[in-house]
Amino acid sequence: LTFDLVQGTFGSPAAKTPEGWVTFGYSESLTDAAYMALNNMVRLLMYLYGFERREALTAASVAVDMRVTQIVNGVRGAHAVLPYGSILR
Numbered sequence: 001l002t003f004d005l006v007q008g009t010f011g012s013p014a015a016k017t018p019e020g021w022v023t024f025g026y027s028e029s030l031t032d033a034a035y036m037a038l039n040n041m042v043r044l045l046m047y048l049y050g051f052e053r054r055e056a057l058t059a060a061s062v063a064v065d066m067r068v069t070q071i072v073n074g075v076r077g078a079h080a081v082l083p084y085g086s087i088l089r
Contacts, residue, residue, distance in 0.1 A: 010040075010043040010044055010046065010047040011043070012024075012040040012043060012044075014040070014044050019081060019083060019084075020081050020082045020083040020084045020086070021041075021044060021048075021081070021082040021084075022079050022080065022081050022082075023037050023038075023040035023041040023044055023079065023080045024036075024037055024040065024069065024077065024078070024079050024080075025037030025038070025039075025040060025077065025078050025079070025080075026069075026075055026076065026077045026078075027075075027076055028074060028075065028076065029076060030068065030071065030076040030078065032076075033069075033076045033078040034066055034078040036078070037066065037078040037079050037080040038060065038064070038066065038080050040080065041060055041064055041080035041082060042056040042057055042060055043056075044082070045060060045082070045087075049087065049089055059087055060080070060082075063082060063083070063086040063087055064080050064081065064082050065080070065081045065083070066078060066079075066080055066081075067079050067080075067081060
């Protein structure tokens with residue numbers, strides 16, 4: 001497991017996994033956690049591809065999978081997955 005800290009990026013943790021890029025969200029509400037993960041993915045898309053926010057939202061709506069990370073201990077978690085190759089530019 002390797003961690004890289006990249007200065008001046010989009011400002012939220014993201015993981016580059018064998019499956020694709022992953023962003024995260026955590027909150028007391030699963031809905032809020034999902035919105036946080038999705039917003040982080042939109043910001044990542046803007047960073048990676050130079051998209052405007054509207055373009056990133058459009059790309060996310062067709063290319064990003066939302067998944068539940070956890071629902072225990074009063075903390076709900078969600079993550080957004082962007083599979084490699086799902087956006088060609």
